[in-house]
Amino acid sequence: MNNLKAELLRGLWYVACPSAEVKPGKTLAKTLMNEPVLLGRDSKGKAFAIKDICPHRGIPLRYGQFDGETVQCCYHGWRFDTSGTCVDIPSTHEYQTIDYSKISCGAYPVIERQGLIWVYFSESGEAPEDGRQPEPPRLPDFADEDEPKLAIMLPFVCSVDHAALGLMDPTHAAFVHTSWWFKKNATKLRPKEKHFAPSDLGWAMVRHKLPPQNIAYKLLGDEVTTEIRYRLPGLRIEHIQGDKHSVVGLTTITPIDEDKTEVRQMFWASMGWVGPFKPLLRHLMKVFLDQDRRVVIQQREGLEYNPKLMLINDADTQGRWWMQLKEEWNRSGSEAREFRNPVKERTLRWMS
Ligand code: FES
Ligand SMILES: [Fe+2]
Missing domain, CATH: 3.90.380.10 (Naphthalene 1,2-dioxygenase Alpha Subunit; Chain A, domain 1)
Known part of the structure; x- marks a missing residue:
């Protein structure tokens, strides 16, 4: 055991924050597991987590704008949906064809229940279903919609x-x-x-x-x-x-x-x-x-x-x-x- 630093376990679900901390149409930037994570909630209320680094030139996406559906990078305006997939590059000329769907900033699996947002940090890119902890634990006696008091x-x-x-x-x-x-x-x-x-x-x-x-x-x-x-x-x-x-x-x-x-x-x-x-x-x-x-x-x-x-x-x-x-x-x-x-x-x- 290193006295000052701990080895971080992967392949597990971590509590990112209580649901109440991420409002609809808003984002929340955090460092978790030594990674920059941009949490957010779309305008329909669904929580998401994407990597907070623009794949174009690496500026954190938190400095950009979120319109409730897509996050726009502040540097050249590339847009990413809540699954991290690029959906627009404003500089694209009408004579160019770029398959935006091949570009992604990366996303984390999210499960929200019992008033908590859980984020999965994979071992090496595996999905939680194939991993060793497919789901975060459920708290006994309380329903999925019960938030912490x-x-x-x-x-x-x-x-x-x-x-x-x-x-x-x-x-x-x-x-x-x-x-x-x-x-x-x-x-x-x-x-x-x-x-x-x-x-x-x-x-x-x-x-x-x-x-x-x-x-x-x-x-x-x-x-x-x-x-x-x-x-x-x-x-x-x-x-x-x-x-x-x-x-x-x-x-x-x-x-x-x-x-x-x-x-x-x-x-x-x-x-x-x-x-x-x-x-x-x-x-x-x-x-x-x-x-x-x-x-x-x-x-x-x-x-x-x-x-x-x-x-x-x-x-x-x-x-x-x-x-x-x-x-x-x-x-x-x-x-x-x-x-x-x-x-x-x-x-x-x-x-x-
Ligand atoms: S750095 Fe994000 S769009 Fe260029
Ligand atoms: Fe204590």
């Missing part, structure tokens, strides 16, 4: 590896997340024991009961249980279910490049009354995520010296699984064989 994003100045290790780290909360409303006393750590099992492209902390004394969980009804899944390429899906309501929390880590990462936290909830509490909830989510963001900035000061790092049992066992999953994803890809989940069912114990 809350969504925040903070850019982290660290590789996806350190963002992921923080995400699946059960023992930093008592030291890092110490707001008055989420206080864990680092001098009063309690023993924890959780059961884990392999699941699709990752593992699950298997479903278990949540403490009935916590009033926040009471809002979901009785018999509140939770299951947390972690999976490639950097998703944490928490599914909390009571007999009345359910909530899904999704954390995504999408690489901007090898050493910068977008970390998103989103919530879907079946309760209708979340609305008035949104500003407060959003503020609390930001405070919480910002604590993680600040810790990786401080961590980077040490990582610059390339120290040898440690992953200890059982507190960092999930971090080890993450590294093993990444390695197996790459190895199975290069050996053109099926992905074999390296995670074995087991119980982990720690103090937190």
Whole structure:
């Protein structure tokens, strides 16, 4: 593992952004997976993603115009449709014949559902249907048109590896997340024991009961249980279910490049009354995520010296699984064989 840069996994679907961030007839330029991507939504509402580089002279297409159907480059006015195919070159003389359809800026497969825009980064130009992850995961209990009730994003100045290790780290909360409303006393750590099992492209902390004394969980009804899944390429899906309501929390880590990462936290909830509490909830989510963001900035000061790092049992066992999953994803890809989940069912114990 390189301390500052992570290897970026391909052949997988990544969350580019929530649907609400791309309005009809508008585009949104982003760097994802170290590639310039121009996301957009046509005038009929369909989301797309094309490569943000004009194939003529390489200027980013984001500097041009989008009329709801085609993107026009700002330099010589070439036009590209939302599949990346060239549809017009204004300089073409009536005596010239150019087959525009042979010219493309390149496009990415897009799936939009549950209020998220997913973009596929292929291994070597293969379509997702022929790849090893044909579709992004569906969040349980919610329909395709259900958008997140809350969504925040903070850019982290660290590789996806350190963002992921923080995400699946059960023992930093008592030291890092110490707001008055989420206080864990680092001098009063309690023993924890959780059961884990392999699941699709990752593992699950298997479903278990949540403490009935916590009033926040009471809002979901009785018999509140939770299951947390972690999976490639950097998703944490928490599914909390009571007999009345359910909530899904999704954390995504999408690489901007090898050493910068977008970390998103989103919530879907079946309760209708979340609305008035949104500003407060959003503020609390930001405070919480910002604590993680600040810790990786401080961590980077040490990582610059390339120290040898440690992953200890059982507190960092999930971090080890993450590294093993990444390695197996790459190895199975290069050996053109099926992905074999390296995670074995087991119980982990720690103090937190
Ligand atoms: S550089 Fe885009 S049209 Fe020439
Ligand atoms: Fe954290």
